[in-house]
Amino acid sequence: MSDTRTPLSRERIVGAALRVIDEEGVDALSMRRLAAALGVQAMSLYNHVDGKADVLDGVTEFITKDMQLPRHTEGGWEDGIRSVAHGFRRASLRHPRACELVLTRQLSSPHALPTINCSLTVLLDHGFDEAAAVHALRLLISFQVGSLLREFHSPAFKGEEESAVQERRARLEGSGFGAVAKLAPRLAVIDHEAEFTFGLELLIGALRAYAPQTQQTHRD
C-alpha cells in the first residue's frame, strides 16, 4: 500500500486527509490517523504542512477548486447564476462529509475568489448596477451556504429507511404544536435537490427586478 519510495508532499497529505474524511468523517481526522494512512509517523507531516489547520485549509481548497465555472458571457444572467449555484452544490456533495469544512471555514478565502468573481461578472454584464450586484451576490451565498448546511445536518441525509421517516413523522405529530403536527407528513420528508431548486428559482425571479433591460419572459 504505502509505497516507501513515493515521498511525502503537501498534495499527498491533503489527498489522504480528504480520503480519511470521506470514509470516516471530519472528527476522525487526527494527525496520527492521517500519518498512519500514509504509512508514516505523525510528526513527519509537519515537514510539509503547517499544522492541522493547514491540512484542513488544503482540503477545502481542493474541493473549492474543482467546481467548474460557466464561461460567463453565454446565456442570460439567470443561467449563469443557476450554473454557479448548482456547480457549488454539486462540488460540495461530491465530498459530503468534508463539506462542512467548506461551508464553515473562511468563506472569503482567496480560493473562493474565482467563484465570487464569476458571479459578479455575470451580474455586471447583464445590467446590474454595482450595489445590486453585491447585494445579490451576498444573498445568493447566504442561501447556498444555508441550504447545504441544512442538507448535511438533516437527519435524512444518507439513504434512510422508511421506518425512520415514519418515526420522525410521528414525533412531529405528537409535538403539541398544531401547525407542525398538521404538516408532519410533509416535514418528515425532504427532497433537498427540489428544495434547493425551488429556493434558487425564487431568488432568481426576485432578482429580475434589478436587471433593468430584461423585460421579463415568463414566471409560473
Place this chain on the structure above:
Amino acid sequence: MSDTRTPLSRERIVGAALRVIDEEGVDALSMRRLAAALGVQAMSLYNHVDGKADVLDGVTEFITKDMQLPRHTEGGWEDGIRSVAHGFRRASLRHPRACELVLTRQLSSPHALPTINCSLTVLLDHGFDEAAAVHALRLLISFQVGSLLREFHSPAFKGEEESAVQERRARLEGSGFGAVAKLAPRLAVIDHEAEFTFGLELLIGALRAYAPQTQQTHRD
C-alpha cells in the same frame, strides 16, 4: 466569587458555559475550564450533565429559548415572518461567539419547534397552502442560517479599524479578478444588518406569489 454554598446544577453549569463562551470563544470551553469557572473539579460536572455535548446542547437551548415570537394572528404574514426572522437574528447576536453552535447543531432539535411552528402558523393562516408553507419555511431557514454564518465568519465581525478595511480592499483590488477588483470598495465593507434586511425583504416580496388573497400593496 464561586460561592461554595450554592449547589451545582445543570442550569448553573450551562450558564457558566455560556459565560465562558461569550468571553473566550467556543474552542476555549473545556470541561476542566468550565469546572474551574464554577470553582469545582471537572468530574463533578458529570453529576448534573451527560457530558460535553449535553452542555453544548444546553447552551443552544438557552439561546434558542429567549427569542420572543410574535402572537401570530396580528398583522399580515409579512410582518409575522419579519418578526420571527429579526427575532432569530437578534437572539443569535446576543451571544456572538456562541451562535455558531445554534446554527451548526441540530436545526431540527425539539427546541427549534416553537419557532418553526410559529412561522408555519403565520403562513397557513394567511392562505399559503401546505406545500408552499413548507417550501417557504425551508427557504427562510436557509437564508437566515446562511446570513448569520456569513456574518460571524466575516472578517469585519467585531469593530474593526479603518486600516483593516483599507487593507482588505487593497487585497481585493490586487486579486487579479476584474469584477472583484472593480467592486473592491463595496466588497470591503459590509453592513450586515442592511444586508439581512435586503435579503429578507426580497424573499418576502417573492413569496407574495404564494399568498393568493393578498392582492399586493406596494413594492419599492
Place this chain on the structure above:
DNA sequence: CTGTCTCGCTTACACCGTAAGTGAAACGTG
C-alpha cells in the same frame, strides 16, 4: 571528504473528554 540541507524519526509536554471508584454529608424511615 566534508559541509549543509532534507525529511522521517523518536521523545515529550500539556491538554482533552470521561470511566471508575471513594468518602462525607444529608435524608427518609425504623
Place this chain on the structure above:
DNA sequence: CACGTTTCACTTACGGTGTAAGCGAGACAG
C-alpha cells in the same frame, strides 16, 4: 435516636489530541 440509602464533589487514571524539540540517515554541492 440510629440506620440504610442517596447525593454529589472528590481523586485517580486511561487513551486520545496537537505539536515543540531535537536526532540521524541519506542526498547533494564544493
